Amino acid sequence: MASTVTQGRGAIRRRALGARAAFLGPGLLYVTAFMTIPLLLVLSYAFLTRGRFGGVELPVTLENFARALDPIYLRVLWNSILISSITTLLALLIGYPTAYAITRLPARWRTVALVLVVLPFWTNFLIRTYAWIVLLNSEGPINKTLVNWGLIDSPLELLYTRGAVIVGLLYAYLPLMILPIYASVERLDRSLLEAATNLGASKFRAFFDVTLPLTLPGTMIGAIFVFVPSLGNFIVPELLGGGKTVMIGNLIRDQFLKARDWPFGAVLALIMVLFLAGLFAAQAAVARRINGRSARA
Amino acid sequence: MRNIGWLRLPLLVTYVFLYVPLVVVVVMSFNGSKQPFSWGGFSTKWYGVLFEDTAVRQGLINTLIVAVGATVIATALGTLLAIGLSRFTRSALLEAYSLTPAIIPDLALAIGLLVLFSAIGMTLGLHSVLLAHVVFGMAFVAAVVTARLGQNDPSLEEASGDLGANAITTFFKITVPTLLPAIVAGALLVFTLSLDEFVIAFFTDGPATPTLPIVIYSMVRFGVTPEINALAALLLLVSFTVVIAAQRITKLTDAV
Amino acid sequence: MRGSAQKMSKMGAVGAVAVSATLLLAACGGSSSSAPAELDPNADLTKQTLTVSNWAGYYPEDLPAKVQEAIGTPLTIANHATNEEIMGKLTATGDSGIDVAFVSGQYAQALNDAGLLEPMHPDLIPNLKNLYPEATQMAFDKGNVFSVPYAWGTTGICYRSDLVSKAPDSWNDILQPAEENKGKITALATERWLLLPALKSLGYSINTTDDAELQAAKDLLIAAKPNLLAYDDTTFYSRLISGEATMAVAWDGWCNYGTAEDPNIKFVIPKEGSDLWSDTMVVLKSSKNKEAAQAFINFILDPANHAWVSENILYKVPNKAAMEQVGAELAKAYPNMGMSPADLLKEEVVVDVGVDSSKYTKVATEVTSN
Numbered sequence: 001m002a003s004t005v006t007q008g009r010g011a012i013r014r015r016a017l018g019a020r021a022a023f024l025g026p027g028l029l030y031v032t033a034f035m036t037i038p039l040l041l042v043l044s045y046a047f048l049t050r051g052r053f054g055g056v057e058l059p060v061t062l063e064n065f066a067r068a069l070d071p072i073y074l075r076v077l078w079n080s081i082l083i084s085s086i087t088t089l090l091a092l093l094i095g096y097p098t099a100y101a102i103t104r105l106p107a108r109w110r111t112v113a114l115v116l117v118v119l120p121f122w123t124n125f126l127i128r129t130y131a132w133i134v135l136l137n138s139e140g141p142i143n144k145t146l147v148n149w150g151l152i153d154s155p156l157e158l159l160y161t162r163g164a165v166i167v168g169l170l171y172a173y174l175p176l177m178i179l180p181i182y183a184s185v186e187r188l189d190r191s192l193l194e195a196a197t198n199l200g201a202s203k204f205r206a207f208f209d210v211t212l213p214l215t216l217p218g219t220m221i222g223a224i225f226v227f228v229p230s231l232g233n234f235i236v237p238e239l240l241g242g243g244k245t246v247m248i249g250n251l252i253r254d255q256f257l258k259a260r261d262w263p264f265g266a267v268l269a270l271i272m273v274l275f276l277a278g279l280f281a282a283q284a285a286v287a288r289r290i291n292g293r294s295a296r297a
Numbered sequence: 298m299r300n301i302g303w304l305r306l307p308l309l310v311t312y313v314f315l316y317v318p319l320v321v322v323v324v325m326s327f328n329g330s331k332q333p334f335s336w337g338g339f340s341t342k343w344y345g346v347l348f349e350d351t352a353v354r355q356g357l358i359n360t361l362i363v364a365v366g367a368t369v370i371a372t373a374l375g376t377l378l379a380i381g382l383s384r385f386t387r388s389a390l391l392e393a394y395s396l397t398p399a400i401i402p403d404l405a406l407a408i409g410l411l412v413l414f415s416a417i418g419m420t421l422g423l424h425s426v427l428l429a430h431v432v433f434g435m436a437f438v439a440a441v442v443t444a445r446l447g448q449n450d451p452s453l454e455e456a457s458g459d460l461g462a463n464a465i466t467t468f469f470k471i472t473v474p475t476l477l478p479a480i481v482a483g484a485l486l487v488f489t490l491s492l493d494e495f496v497i498a499f500f501t502d503g504p505a506t507p508t509l510p511i512v513i514y515s516m517v518r519f520g521v522t523p524e525i526n527a528l529a530a531l532l533l534l535v536s537f538t539v540v541i542a543a544q545r546i547t548k549l550t551d552a553v
Numbered sequence: 554m555r556g557s558a559q560k561m562s563k564m565g566a567v568g569a570v571a572v573s574a575t576l577l578l579a580a581c582g583g584s585s586s587s588a589p590a591e592l593d594p595n596a597d598l599t600k601q602t603l604t605v606s607n608w609a610g611y612y613p614e615d616l617p618a619k620v621q622e623a624i625g626t627p628l629t630i631a632n633h634a635t636n637e638e639i640m641g642k643l644t645a646t647g648d649s650g651i652d653v654a655f656v657s658g659q660y661a662q663a664l665n666d667a668g669l670l671e672p673m674h675p676d677l678i679p680n681l682k683n684l685y686p687e688a689t690q691m692a693f694d695k696g697n698v699f700s701v702p703y704a705w706g707t708t709g710i711c712y713r714s715d716l717v718s719k720a721p722d723s724w725n726d727i728l729q730p731a732e733e734n735k736g737k738i739t740a741l742a743t744e745r746w747l748l749l750p751a752l753k754s755l756g757y758s759i760n761t762t763d764d765a766e767l768q769a770a771k772d773l774l775i776a777a778k779p780n781l782l783a784y785d786d787t788t789f790y791s792r793l794i795s796g797e798a799t800m801a802v803a804w805d806g807w808c809n810y811g812t813a814e815d816p817n818i819k820f821v822i823p824k825e826g827s828d829l830w831s832d833t834m835v836v837l838k839s840s841k842n843k844e845a846a847q848a849f850i851n852f853i854l855d856p857a858n859h860a861w862v863s864e865n866i867l868y869k870v871p872n873k874a875a876m877e878q879v880g881a882e883l884a885k886a887y888p889n890m891g892m893s894p895a896d897l898l899k900e901e902v903v904v905d906v907g908v909d910s911s912k913y914t915k916v917a918t919e920v921t922s923n
Contacts, residue, residue, distance in 0.1 A: 019464055023381030027374045027395060027435060034432045035398050038409030041416060052908055053667035054644035055415065076922045094314070097307035104304055113308070115544055120315050123536040124493050126513045127529040131318035134325065134521050138797050139334035141321055157736055160783045171318070174311070232402040235495070239517060242783025243742055246922045249404055256408050256500065258637035259744075259914040260644060265408065273405050334795070352632070411645060420648040504631045504642045505604040505650040515609060515632055520788040 046266040054260035064267040073251070077271065080247040083162065084230035087169040088177075091226045094170075095177035096219065102178075103185045114182065121175040129239050132168050133159065136240070160242030168236040169226075176225035184218025185211070217287040224283055228276055248272055319533055326526035333521040343527040353528065356512035363423055363498075363508060364491040367430035372484040374431065375438025380472060382439065383446040384454075392443070399436035406432065407500035414501060421503035429501045430491045437490065438483035445479030485543060489536075592674050592844050599625035601845035606631040606639050607655040609787070611704075611832075613865040623852050626845040635743050635786050636660045643669060648839040652846045658693040658831040659745065661700040662905035670699045671836040677847035680854030687894040688871030691831050692902045700833035701850050704806065704868040706889065707827045707900050708741070708749055711808035712800040713793055715817040721800055724754040724823045728777040730800070735780045737799040739792060742784035744910075744917035745903055746828075747774070750802055753825045759901050762909035767916055774920045784921065793818050804830070805889040806868030812887055813867065820889050822900070829900040831871065863890075869897075 046064055048056035067073070102113045120128060134140055136158040143155035158164060188211060196206040234249035248268060255265025326344075330337025347353060382392050398406065410429045414421060453475070457467040473480070495510040502508060507515070516525050603620075609632035613619075617628040633639040636657050643649050643664060656664065664670050675681055681689070681697060694700045710721045717734060721727070727738055727750050741747055745759070751770035752759050761767065782798050789801035790811035801808075803820070811818035834853065836846040852858055856874035863870045863879050869890055870876065884891030906913070 020381060020385040023377045023385055024391070027378030027381070027439065028391070030374055030431065030435060031395055031398060034410065034413070034428060035401070035406065038413040039405065041412045042405075042409050045412060050911065052911070053663065053669075054641070072919050072922055094307065094311055097304065098311040101304035101308045111544075115540065116312060117315070119537055119540055120319060122489065122493075122540045123319075124510065124513065124529075124532050125495060126510060126517055127322075127532055128318070130513075130517045130521075130525060130529060131322045133517070134322055134333075134526075135318050137334065137521060137795075139795050144334070157782075171314070174315070178311070228402060232404040234404070235514075242781075242785070243921060244778065244781060244783060251918070251922060252404060252408065254918065256411060257641040258635075259918055260641060261911070261914065262412070266412075269405055269408055273402065276402060415646050418647045420650060421642070421646050422650055503650040504606050504633065504639065505629065507631065515634060518634055518787055519609065520791050 042266045042269060045263050046270055048263050050261045050263050054262060056262055061263075064263045067264060068267045068271060073268070076246055076251055077248055079245070080231055080249070081275075083166055083169070083245070083247060084227050087166050087173070087230045088223050088227045090166070090170050091174050091177040092219065092223060095174055095222060096181055099178045099181035100185055102182055114179075117175050117178050120171075125172060126235065126239075128172060129168055129236055132164065132171060132240055136164050136167075159240065160244060162241070162245050164240040165237050165245050165247075168240040169230045169233060172233075172236065173226040173229055176229075177222040180218045180221040180225065181215060184215040188214055213290065217283075217290055220283045220286060224279060227279065231276065232272060322526050323530045323533065326523065326530040328523055328526070331523065333523060333526075343523040344531070346524050347527045347531070350524065352507075352512055353509070356507055356509040359423055359506050360492055360509040363426050363430060364488050366427045367434050367491045368484050368488045370427075371431045371434030371487045372438050372480060375435040375483060375487075376442050376473075376476065376480050378435065378439045379442035379446060380468075380476075383443055384451065396436050396440055398433045399440060403433075403494075403496040407497045410497065411500045421501060423502070423506050423508075425501045425503070426498045426508060429497045430487075430494060433497075434487035434491060437486050438480070441483035441486065442476055442479045445476055489539065592677060592847065594677060594844075596844035598845045598848055601626050601842035603628045603652045603842055603845050603849055604631060604650055605629070605653045605655070605849070606633050606642075606651045608633060608635075608832075611655065611866055611868075613862060616862075619858070620849060620852055623858075624845065624848045626842070626848065628849070637743055640664070643837070649837065651837055652840040652842050653849055654835050654837060655703060655832060656835060657903070658691055658700065658702075658833055659903050659905040661833045661835045662693040663910065664835060665694070665699045666905070666907070669838055671838045671840065671843055671846075672699055673697055673701060673836070673850075674847050677844070678851045678854065680851045680856075683854055683856055683859070683872050683874045685871050685873045685894045687898060688831070693831070693904045694833070700835050701854070702831045702871040703834050703853065704863070704866065705829065705831040705871045705897065706805040706869050707822055707829055707892075707897060708746055708802065708804055709808070709820050709822040709827055709889075710800055711789065711793060711803035711811060711818060711820050713796065713798075713815075713817055714819045716796065716799045720819070720821065722821060722824055724750040724825050726823075727800060727802060728754055728773055730780050734799050736782055737797070738781050739783050739785040739789045739798050739801040740777075740781055741786050741802050741804075742917070742921065743786055744913045746786075746802070746804075747784075747917045747920060748913060749828060750774075750823075751777075753823065753827060756825065759828050760904050760906055762906050762912060764912070767912055771916045771920055774916075775923045778920065778923065790814075790818070804868075805892075806866060809867035809887040809890065820887075827900050829897045829902045831902075 045056050047060050047062070049059060049061055049063075051057045098117075102110055102117075105113055135142055137143070138155040138157065138159065142158065146152045147155065192210050192214070193206050196210050197203065201209065231247070232249045233247065234253045237245045237247045237250050248271075252265050252268045252272065255261045255268065325333070327339050327341065328336055329340030329342065378395055382395060406429070410425070414425050419425060454467055454471050457471045458464075462470065493510060495514060498508045499511055499514070502511060513525075513528065516522070516528070603626050605628060607630055612630065617630060620626065620628045631651065633642075639654055639656060640660055640663070643651065643654060644667060661670070675697075678701070681701065684702065688702045688705065689697050691702065710727060712721055714720060719731070726734075727740065730738055740750070748767070748770050749759050751773040752761060752766070754773065755766070755769055757763075757766045757770065782792070785792065785801070789798065789803055790807050792798040793801055793811045794814045805820055808818065808820040812820070834850050836843060836850075840846055853862065854872060856872060856878060859870045859872040859875035860878040863875060864883065867883075867887060867890065869892060871894070879890070
C-alpha cells in the first residue's frame with residue numbers, strides 16, 4: 001500500500017514535470033531566443049569594431065565606450081533626459097489634476113471620461129504626431145488664428161523647435177500618466193482622508209499630507225510610463241524637431257540604419273537601457289518604502 | 298463629488314489638448330484644395346485618391362498578415378505560459394522574465410532583433426516582423442491571462458483530475474473555457490498593438506514589404522498632404538470604433 | 554548574496570558564449586566571391602518578378618504597368634527616402650528581397666566593394682549605347698561594370714527669388730546667411746551632401762579624407778546650424794512653395810519640383826563650385842531574377858522611356874538620345890535641365906572614399922547631434 005502511494009507520487013511528480021515543461025517551455029524558449037540572446041548579442045557588439053559595410057569585425061575594443069564619453073554625445077544624452085523630464089513634469093502637472101477630477105465624477109461619467117483619455121492613445125502613433133505637424137506649421141491653424149486675431153504680425157516658428165518635440169511627446173504619452181494616477185487615487189482609502197479632516201486638517205492639508213504621499217507610487221509609475229518611451233523616441237524629434245533636435249533614440253537608430261556603426265549604436269543602447277533600469281529600481285525602492293510606511297500606519 | 302468645481306479646468310484642458318489636433322486633421326481631410334493649408338471647399342476626393350493608392354493598400358495587407366499571424370502564435374504561447382506560471386511554478390523571477398518583452402524599450406528590442414536576424418543571415422521580410430511581434434505579444438497575453446488566473450479557483454481543475462479526466466481533457470474542457478474572456482482580451486490587445494507597431498517593424502522588416510505604419514511614416518516625412526489627412530481620419534474612425542466596441546464587450550462580459 | 558554572485562557568473566558565461574558566437578559569425582561574413590552569374594538570354598521573363606527600390610517620387614507612377622507591358626515581368630517598387638536608409642537595409646542581411654536598387658554612385662561603389670552587386674551584363678543591355686560617353690566613365694565606376702546611371706545632376710541653392718533681397722551665389726549665403734534668411738534655410742542631411750557646402754566654401758575637395766579639412770568643415774557646419782529651419786532631404790521644395798523656407802541646399806531636379814509650382818523658385822550653382830552626382834541602378838547579387846533585372850535596366854535606357862522618366866521627375870538623364878527628345882521647352886522652364894555633360898563635368902564627381910567614409914559618417918553625426 002505504502003509503496004503504491006510512493007510510486008504514484010513519483011509518477012505524478014514526473015507528469016507534473018512534463019506538464020511544466022509543456023506549458024512553460026515554448027514561451028520561455030521563445031523569450032530567450034528572441035529577446036535575451038538578441039540583447040546579449042547587442043551587448044557583445046558594444047566591444048567590437050565597426051565593419052565597413054555594417055555589422056561588426058574584430059578586434060575587441062573599448063573605443064566605442066570612449067567615444068560615447070565625447071561631450072557631443074554626453075550632451076545628446078543630457079538633452080534627451082532634459083526633454084523627457086520636462087515632458088514628464090508637464091504630463092504630471094496636467095495629468096494629476098485630470099486623473100483626480102475623473103475620480104470625482106459620477107460613476108457612469110467616469111468610464112466615459114477614461115475612455116476619452118485612452119481613445120487617442122489607441123490611434124496610430126505616427127498619425128498623432130502628424131496632427132501636430134499640421135497644427136504647428138507656419139501656415140497651420142494656430143499661426144493663422146493668431147495672425148487673424150492680430151496677436152502676431154508674422155507666423156511664429158513653432159514647428160522644428162525643441163518645444164514642438166516636447167509637445168509631441170506630451171501628446172503621445174499623457175494618457176499613460178493619467179491612468180495609473182487615476183487607479184491609485186481611486187484605490188485610496190477614503191476613511192484616511194475623513195480621519196484627517198475629522199482631526200481638523202484642512203482639505204488642502206489632507207490632500208498634501210494624505211492623498212499625495214499615498215498616490216505617489218501610482219504617480220511614479222505614470223512618470224516612468226511617460227519618461228521611458230519619451231527617452232527612446234526617435235520619431236517625434238525627427239518629425240517635429242526637423243532633425244535639429246537629436247535625442248538618444250535618433251542617435252541609436254541612425255547608428256544602425258544610417259551610419260552603419262553597429263558597435264557604437266550598441267553602446268548607446270546599452271547606456272539607455274542601464275539608465276532606465278536604474279529608474280525602475282529607484283521606483284521600486286520608493287514604492288517599497290511607502291508601502292512599508294502605510295502598512296505600519 | 299457632487300460639485301467638482303475648479304476640477305473642471307484640468308478636464309477641459311486635457312480634452313481640448315487631446316482632441317483638437319485630431320479634429321483639425323479630420324476637418325482638413327475634407328478640404329478640396331490641393332494646397333494643404335488653404336480651404337478649397339468641402340470634398341471627399343482625397344478619400345478616392347487614398348483608395349487608389351496601391352502602396353497604402355499593400356501596406357494594409359502586409360500589416361494584417363503580420364497582425365493575424367502574430368496574434369495567433371502569441372495567444373497560444375502566451376496562454377500556455379500564463380498557465381505554466383501560475384499553476385506549475387511560484388517563481389516571481391520566471392514571471393518577471395516572461396513579461397520583460399512587454400516593458401523593455403521597443404528600440405532596444407528592435408536593434409536586438411535586427412542584430413540577431415543579421416547574425417544568422419536571415420532574410421528580412423514579413424516573417425521577421427511576425428517573429429518580432431510575437432515576442433512582446435506573448436508577454437502581453439501572458440500578463441492578461443495570468444491576472445485572470447489569479448482570480449480563478451484551481452479547485453475546478455483539481456476536481457476534474459480527481460474525477461479521472463487526464464491533463465489534456467482538463468486543459469481543454471475546464472481551463473481554456475474559464476480563461477476564454479482573458480484569452481480573447483489578450484488576443485485583441487496583441488492584434489491592436491501589432492497593427493500599430495512601427496519601431497520594431499521599421500528595424501526588422503525588409504524593404505520590399507512595408508507594413509502600413511512604415512508606409513505612413515514614409516508619407517508623413519513628405520510633409521502635410523490632403524491624402525494623409527484622409528488616411529488619418531479613416532484610421533481614427535477605425536480605432537475609435539474598435540475601442541468603443543471593446544469597451545461595450547468588456548462591459549457586457551463584466552455584467553455576466 | 555552567494556546566489557546572486559552565481560547568477561552573475563552564469564550571465565557572464567552566457568555573455569562570453571554570445572561574444573564568441575558573434576566573432577565566429579563576423580569572421581565568416583567577409584568571404585564572398587564575385588564571379589558573375591551565368592545568365593540565360595532566353596529566360597522567360599514573365600516567370601520572374603522584380604522588386605525595385607527607388608527614392609519616393611523619383612519615378613513615373615505608372616512605371617510598373619509600362620515595364621510589365623514591355624518585358625512581361627511584374628514589378629513592385631519599394632520606396633526609400635535616402636541613400637543611407639536603403640544602404641542600411643541592403644547591408645543588414647544577406648538577402649533584402651530587392652532585385653534592383655537605385656543608389657547614388659558612391660554608394661554603388663561601396664556596395665560593390667562589399668561584394669553585394671551582380672556585374673552588369675552588357676550583352677543583355679544593348680541600350681547602354683544610348684548613354685553619353687561621359688556618363689559611362691564616371692570615376693566611381695568606369696565602364697559601367699556594376700552600375701548604370703539613371704539620372705545625374707548637381708547640388709546647388711534652390712531659393713525664392715521673390716522673398717530674398719539678394720539672389721544667393723555662394724555657399725556662404727547658406728552658411729552665414731543674411732539676417733532676413735535666418736531660420737528660413739534647409740540643408741541636406743545625407744552625409745556627403747551635408748558636408749558639401751562647407752567643404753566647397755572652404756575650397757576643399759568634396760572627396761577629401763584629410764582630418765584637418767573635415768574638422769574645419771565640421772566647425773563651420775556647427776556654427777551654421779542655428780540658422781537652419783530644418784535638415785531636409787525630401788520636402789524642401791514644398792517648404793519653398795509654402796514660403797516656410799527661402800533658401801534650400803538642393804539637388805537640381807527636386808528644385809525643379811518647386812519651380813513647377815512657383816516660377817519664383819530658382820536654382821543656382823554657387824560660385825565656389827559643387828558636385829556632379831549620379832544616381833545609378835544596381836543589381837543585387839542576391840537577386841533571383843537577374844535576367845529580368847537586366848531587362849528592366851535595358852527598358853529604362855530605351856530613349857523613349859528614359860525621356861519619359863526625365864519629363865516626369867524633372868531630372869536630367871545621362872541618355873543622349875533621350876535628352877534630345879526631352880526638348881527645349883523643359884530647358885526653358887527649368888534652366889538646369891539644359892545643362893550639357895560638359896557643363897556638369899566642370900563640377901567635382903562624388904566618389905566613395907572607402908574606409909574613410911566612416912569619417913564622413915562621424916562628422917555628420919556630430920553636426921546633427923550638436
